[in-house]
Amino acid sequence: MPAPPTPRRLGPAVRRLDPTLRRLGPALLAGAALLLGAPTAVADEPGWTAEPAAGRSAGAVRPYFYLAGTSGSVLEDRLALTNTTDRERTLTLRGADAYNTADGALAVRPARRSTDAGSWLSFGASATVRIPARTRAVVPFTVSVPPATPPGDHPAAIVATEAGHEVGVRIHLRVGGPTLAAxxxxxxxxxxxxxxxxxxxxxxxxxxxxxxxxxxxxxxxxxxxxxxxxxxxxxxxxxxxxxxxxxxxxxxxxxxxxxxxxxxxxxxxxxxxxxxxxxxxVPWGLAGWTGLGLLALGATTTAALLLVRTRRTPREEPPEPAGPVPGQGQPTAREHELTGAPR
Incomplete structure (x- = not known):
C-alpha cells in the first residue's frame, strides 16, 4: 500500500504577506500561511503569483475568496495569475478541500482526494493556463453547490501548480441555512x-x-x-x-x-x-531530601528502641525448694507426653 500523501502546507508564504494582511489577526494569518499566494517577490518564489482578482471597487484587495449561496446554486468569481518573469509560464489549476492538520495548521487535500467544496470547482477550458512574460491573466471559475448540501461553512482552495510548485488561494464558502457554533x-x-x-x-x-x-x-x-x-x-x-x-x-x-x-x-x-x-x-529535589530525612529519622528511632530493650535487667525466677515442704504431699510423677507411640 503506498504511503499517504503529505499535506500541502505553504508555511513560508506568511513571510510574503502584504502588510494589510498582517493586521487581520493571527487566525487569518494561520490560513494565509497555508493558502495565500505570494503577492510580493522573494527569492524562493516560482516567478508567478495567484490571488483573487480585484473586487468591484477600484483597487479593492481581497486576501481570499468569500462566496455564499444556497444549495443547488452556481457561484462565480475570478482568479488573477501574474507572470513576473521574462518567459512564458504554464500553470495547472484545480480545486481542493481545506482542512486542519493535527496541530491546527491549515492544509489542502491532494489531487483527486477532495469530496466537498474542492470538488465543486470548475475552470471550464481554463484548467491549464499559458501566461506570456510580464503578463497578468484573469481566469473565471464556478462553484456548483450540489442540491441538499448541508448548511454552514465548506472550506476549499484553488491550487495553482507549475513544475511541482503549488500556491493555494483560500475560498470561504458558506451554504445558506441554520448555523451552529459549538x-x-x-x-x-x-x-x-x-x-x-x-x-x-x-x-x-x-x-x-x-x-x-x-x-x-x-x-x-x-x-x-x-x-x-x-x-x-x-x-x-x-x-x-x-x-x-x-x-x-x-x-x-x-x-x-x-x-x-x-x-x-x-x-x-x-x-x-x-x-x-x-x-x-512538587519540587523533586526537595522531595528527595525530605524522603532521605524521613528514612534517617526512622533508622535512628529503630536503633534507639533496640538499645533500650537490650539494657533491661532480666527478671529473676524464685529458687525451687530443696526438699519436701512440710504439710504438702510428695510430688507426683511427671505425666508422659503423648507422642502417639506405645510405651
Missing part, C-alpha cells in the same frame, strides 16, 4: 515545571461554521488562587468537524501545590466550552 475541550494535561510548564488539550469544532477561538486559563491551589492566563486569541482557525491538539504555555504554574486547572474556550456565535484537570506540583 466546540468542546478534551484531554487536558500538564507537562513540564516552573516557567516551562505547558498545558496540552484537544479542541473540537462540533458545529458547522469556522471558529476563531479564545482561551482563558484559571487555576486554584490548596493555598488560594494561582496565576493563570487571561482570555486571548488562539493562533488557529478551527474548521467545522475538525479536531486539533494544542499547547498553551503556563509560566505562572506554582512550585509546590495541588492545583485545579480550568480551561475556558469561547468563540463567536456563542460557542463556549470548559474542561479541567488536577495536578500536583
Amino acid at each position: 466546540l468542546t475541550v478534551e484531554n487536558v494535561s500538564v507537562r513540564g515545571k516552573g516557567a516551562a510548564t505547558r498545558v496540552t488539550y484537544t479542541l473540537v469544532n462540533r458545529g458547522n461554521v469556522t471558529l476563531a477561538p479564545e482561551l482563558a486559563l484559571h487555576a486554584r491551589g490548596r493555598f488560594g488562587e494561582v496565576p493563570g492566563r487571561a482570555a486571548h486569541p488562539l493562533p488557529v482557525e478551527l474548521l467545522p468537524g475538525r479536531r486539533v491538539e494544542l499547547t498553551e504555555p503556563w509560566p505562572g504554574a506554582p512550585v509546590f501545590d495541588k492545583v485545579r486547572l480550568n480551561l475556558t474556550v469561547t468563540a463567536q456565535g456563542g460557542a463556549r466550552a470548559t474542561a479541567g484537570a488536577s495536578e500536583w506540583f
Whole structure:
C-alpha cells in the first residue's frame, strides 16, 4: 500500500504577506500561511503569483475568496495569475478541500482526494493556463453547490501548480441555512515545571461554521488562587468537524501545590466550552531530601528502641525448694507426653 500523501502546507508564504494582511489577526494569518499566494517577490518564489482578482471597487484587495449561496446554486468569481518573469509560464489549476492538520495548521487535500467544496470547482477550458512574460491573466471559475448540501461553512482552495510548485488561494464558502457554533475541550494535561510548564488539550469544532477561538486559563491551589492566563486569541482557525491538539504555555504554574486547572474556550456565535484537570506540583529535589530525612529519622528511632530493650535487667525466677515442704504431699510423677507411640 503506498504511503499517504503529505499535506500541502505553504508555511513560508506568511513571510510574503502584504502588510494589510498582517493586521487581520493571527487566525487569518494561520490560513494565509497555508493558502495565500505570494503577492510580493522573494527569492524562493516560482516567478508567478495567484490571488483573487480585484473586487468591484477600484483597487479593492481581497486576501481570499468569500462566496455564499444556497444549495443547488452556481457561484462565480475570478482568479488573477501574474507572470513576473521574462518567459512564458504554464500553470495547472484545480480545486481542493481545506482542512486542519493535527496541530491546527491549515492544509489542502491532494489531487483527486477532495469530496466537498474542492470538488465543486470548475475552470471550464481554463484548467491549464499559458501566461506570456510580464503578463497578468484573469481566469473565471464556478462553484456548483450540489442540491441538499448541508448548511454552514465548506472550506476549499484553488491550487495553482507549475513544475511541482503549488500556491493555494483560500475560498470561504458558506451554504445558506441554520448555523451552529459549538466546540468542546478534551484531554487536558500538564507537562513540564516552573516557567516551562505547558498545558496540552484537544479542541473540537462540533458545529458547522469556522471558529476563531479564545482561551482563558484559571487555576486554584490548596493555598488560594494561582496565576493563570487571561482570555486571548488562539493562533488557529478551527474548521467545522475538525479536531486539533494544542499547547498553551503556563509560566505562572506554582512550585509546590495541588492545583485545579480550568480551561475556558469561547468563540463567536456563542460557542463556549470548559474542561479541567488536577495536578500536583512538587519540587523533586526537595522531595528527595525530605524522603532521605524521613528514612534517617526512622533508622535512628529503630536503633534507639533496640538499645533500650537490650539494657533491661532480666527478671529473676524464685529458687525451687530443696526438699519436701512440710504439710504438702510428695510430688507426683511427671505425666508422659503423648507422642502417639506405645510405651
